[in-house]
Amino acid sequence: MILRRYxxxxxxxxxxxxxxxxxxxxxxxxxxRYFGMAAEGRLNIGFLFSIIGxxxxxxxxxxxxxxxxxxxxxxxxRMYVDNEMSVLFSSGQSRGRITRLMxxxxxxxxxxxxxxxxxxxxxxxxxxxxxxxTQSLSxxxxxxxxxxxxxxxxxxxxxGSVDKDKRELNDIYIIQQSPNNLTQDVIITxxxxxxxxxxxxxxxxxxxxxxxxxxxVDNASRQxxxxxxxxxxxxxAKPQTDEITEENITSQPTVKLxxxxxxxxxQAELGYRLSLPFLMIIACMLATPLxxxxxRQGRWLRLLPAILIFVACAVSxxxxxxxxxxxxxxxxxYAWFISxxxxxxxxxxxxxxxxxxxxxxxxxxxxxxxxxx
Numbered sequence: 001m002i003l004r005r006y007x008x009x010x011x012x013x014x015x016x017x018x019x020x021x022x023x024x025x026x027x028x029x030x031x032x033r034y035f036g037m038a039a040e041g042r043l044n045i046g047f048l049f050s051i052i053g054x055x056x057x058x059x060x061x062x063x064x065x066x067x068x069x070x071x072x073x074x075x076x077x078r079m080y081v082d083n084e085m086s087v088l089f090s091s092g093q094s095r096g097r098i099t100r101l102m103x104x105x106x107x108x109x110x111x112x113x114x115x116x117x118x119x120x121x122x123x124x125x126x127x128x129x130x131x132x133x134t135q136s137l138s139x140x141x142x143x144x145x146x147x148x149x150x151x152x153x154x155x156x157x158x159x160g161s162v163d164k165d166k167r168e169l170n171d172i173y174i175i176q177q178s179p180n181n182l183t184q185d186v187i188i189t190x191x192x193x194x195x196x197x198x199x200x201x202x203x204x205x206x207x208x209x210x211x212x213x214x215x216x217v218d219n220a221s222r223q224x225x226x227x228x229x230x231x232x233x234x235x236x237a238k239p240q241t242d243e244i245t246e247e248n249i250t251s252q253p254t255v256k257l258x259x260x261x262x263x264x265x266x267q268a269e270l271g272y273r274l275s276l277p278f279l280m281i282i283a284c285m286l287a288t289p290l291x292x293x294x295x296r297q298g299r300w301l302r303l304l305p306a307i308l309i310f311v312a313c314a315v316s317x318x319x320x321x322x323x324x325x326x327x328x329x330x331x332x333x334y335a336w337f338i339s340x341x342x343x344x345x346x347x348x349x350x351x352x353x354x355x356x357x358x359x360x361x362x363x364x365x366x367x368x369x370x371x372x373x
Contacts, residue, residue, distance in 0.1 A: 003088075004101040004102075004104075007075065007098070007101055007102060008102065008105050009102070010075045010102075011068075011071050011072060011075050011102065011105060012071075012105065014070075014071035014074050014075055015053070015067050015068050015071040016067075017142060018066075018067040018070045018071055018074075019063060019064065019067040019072075022066065022067060023056075023059060023060075023063060026059050026063065027052065027059070030052070030055070032053070033154070034047075034048055034051065034052070041317075046059060047131050048125075050131060051128055051131055052195065053124075054123075054125070054127045054128045055124060055126040055128060056124065056133070057116050057120035057121040057123075057124040058124060058125065060116050060120075061113075061117055061121050061276060062276075062314055064109070064113055064116065064285055065276070065279035065310075065314070066307075066310065066311070066314070067281055068109055068283050068284075069283035069287055069301070069306075069307070069310045070281060070289075070307065072283060072284060072287035072291065073287050073290065073291050073302070073303050073306055073307075074288060074303070075305070076288065076291035076292075077291045077293055077302070078302040080291060080292055080293050081293065082213065084280070085292075090291050094301060095289070095349050096349065098288065099284060099285070099288050099349075101286055102284060106280055106281060106284055107238070109280045110277045110278075110280045110281065111277075113276060113277040113279070113280055114276075114277040116275050117273040117274075117276045117277060118254045118274075119253075119254065121250070121273075122250065122251055122253055122254065123253075125251040126251040126252075126253075128328050129251055143312070146159060146160060146161045146162055147159070147160065152365045156170065156174070156175045156176075156177070157173070157174055158172070158173040158174075159171070159172060160172070160173075168192055168193070168194055169192060169193040169194075170191065170192050170193075171185070171191065171192075172187075172188075172190040172191075172192070172193045172209060172212070173189055173191065174187070174188040174189075174190075174209075174234070175187055175243055176188070177233075184216060184217065184218055184219065185216075185217045185219060186214065186215065186217070187214075187215040187217060188209065188212060188213070188214050188215070188232070188234070189211035189212045189213050190210060190211060190212030190232070191210055191211040191212060192209075192210050192211070193207055193208065193209050193210070194207070194208050194210075194271055195207055195208075196208055196233070206233055206234070206235050207233070207234050207235070208231060208232075208233050209229070209231070209232045209234065210231055210232075211229075211230060212228075212229060212232065213226060213227065213228050213229070214226070214227045214228075214229060215227075216234065240297075249265045249268075249269045249325075250269065252266075254268070254270065254273060254296075257269055257270040258270065264323050264325050264326070264327050267324060267325075267331040268320075268321045268324035268325035268331065269321065269325075270324075271320075271321070271324065271331050271333075271334040272317065272318075272320070272321040272334070274315065274334070275317050275320075275334045275337075275338060278338050278342075279310075279313065279314060279317075281342065281346070282310075282313060282338075282341050282342065282345060283310060285342060285345035285346065285348075285349065286309065286310060286313075286345045286348070287306065288349055289345075289349050289351075290305075290306040290309070290348070291303050300339060314339055316337060317334070320333050320334055320337060
């Protein structure tokens with residue numbers, strides 16, 4: 001009981017330290033990017049910390065298993081270097097016994113990782129997408145800058161000036177790119193534009209243009225048609241979130257994926273979410289043998305190669321997701337890979353005992369013969 005508390009406390013504290021370090025490292029680059037977007041007017045500063053908060057589960061999904069693995073390598077490596085493992089082994093303890101001491105902690109982290117993968121990350125991604133959608137023209141009046149281009153789907157806007165209340169845009173130039181690679185583009189100019197208030201759940205964002213011209217340009221012949229108007233309304237379709245597609249699959253709830261298992265994208269995403277918690281078990285089974293070092297070697301000797309091996313396991317799961325979504329592999333590839341990884345880790349844990357057993361049995365007849373002589 002004392003040994004279990006000691007190891008659990010050491011692993012938890014080291015995991016939190018490594019997790020905080022990796023989180024700061026990951027968030028640093030993302031914050032620089034978001035602050036740059038806010039400075040350019042492409043992101044409302046009020047949404048900045050909301051986006052960071054909703055992105056936290058995305059970071060935790062892979063950082064948490066890696067932090068747990070690094071913590072195990074550091075704690076077990078120190079115990080080998082300080083000869084604590086030698087004392088435990090001489091008192092009758094084994095690798096399997098030491099691993100079983102951490103089963104409660106592994107179970108808790110398994111459930112935490114499952115919660116992040118199955119619920120927290122999809123919810124965070126969905127909320128982040130909603131925030132980014134509000135950065136389209138439906139809310140761009142709050143952050144638009146004069147003489148700046150704004151992109152929203154197939155539309156690209158140039159705004160000459162804005163009134164002080166940011167309720168009206170002046171000197172508008174709009175380029176509507178042709179969908180599906182057609183050969184015709186549309187250019188619209190207007191003296192002013194006003195946003196049409198609609199329900200937030202409406203599938204379209206509408207904008208009224210006044211006193212302008214509309215040009216239909218044929219990209220092949222360079223000919224165009226010109227039309228003048230006093231008032232012209234354009235509608236921009238919002239991204240479709242109800243239908244599961246390759247673009248929005250990560251934001252779909254797990255329950256919705258279960259109801260659409262006939263789609264390869266849903267199968268790949270669901271298998272990916274169910275496979276990630278098993279990285280906690282693989283981390284423990286892999287760290288126990290790889291952390292073994294001689295006292296004079298130092299606990300940092302095997303840390304980098306072990307991290308590369310563990311990262312290779314995580315990358316393999318990600319690559320399986322890509323290949324399964326493209327129907328190159330079966331969804332059962334997740335189960336085969338997890339089983340293979342666990343068997344390989346199990347062999348690393350018992351190989352010394354197995355090899356020692358075979359050597360002992362091979363040497364036993366020779367010793368018996370010598371005794372008879």
